């Protein structure tokens with residue numbers, strides 16, 4: 001089942017690359033996903049991590065949690081021509097444990113991880129407006145990878161405004177919908193991130209790679225890092 005899941009998703013190679021990067025660079029902390037849906041991409045992140053732990057000669061001595069946020073109610077207030085209010089509240093394509101057309105729920109996503117023998121993810125259910133701020137206020141660890149897959153400018157802006165405290169040097173931020181809106185960066189995730197970059201005092205963001213059809217990844221770098229390390 002894992003093999004079929006991996007083969008069905010063009011993002012897996014990119015997911016492996018991001019996991020290898022944070023593991024090789026010993027970037028501690030957890031893997032966050034904003035926009036969990038049926039759990040496919042968070043499961044792939046965990047599968048890539050487990051494969052790394054099994055096969056790599058470069059060991060790590062810390063553990064990671066896999067944390068996913070979703071309302072399970074689908075999209076709303078979107079101006080993208082392909083998404084409607086409620087898109088993604090039911091499963092729309094092949095999935096190992098959730099049938100096409102079935103409602104997506106937290107319980108079904110947990111069952112999906114269990115079926116694949118993966119560690120249960122931490123699932124924060126609710127609208128981002130409420131859940132993201134509330135959860136991150138009490139959270140004291142850092143993020144190794146942040147996967148943003150909630151499509152709209154408004155969602156992405158809200159998430160970026162709340163993740164500053166969990167960023168660290170080396171956090172990889174992956175955007176699933178970077179080149180949507182016909183590649184026009186005045187919309188969607190690209191607009192929200194460009195605005196965030198211009199006000200974020202602590203970090204700059206290095207272009208890492210493009211992947212899949214619409215996706216792009218960045219690495220967070222501390223702005224005064226060289227000074228702190230005795231450099232410039």
Ligand SMILES: C[S@@+](CC[C@H](N)C(=O)[O-])C[C@H]1O[C@@H](n2cnc3c(N)ncnc32)[C@H](O)[C@@H]1O
Pocket residue numbers: 033034035036037038039040041042069070071072073074075076088089126127128129149150151155
């Ligand atoms: C494109 S899907 C995520 C797909 C998933 N990452 C994958 O690759 O399998 C986007 C998800 O974001 C969730 N979402 C959108 N807006 C939200 C909001 N304001 N609060 C919480 N969840 C939201 C939807 O319910 C939907 O499940």
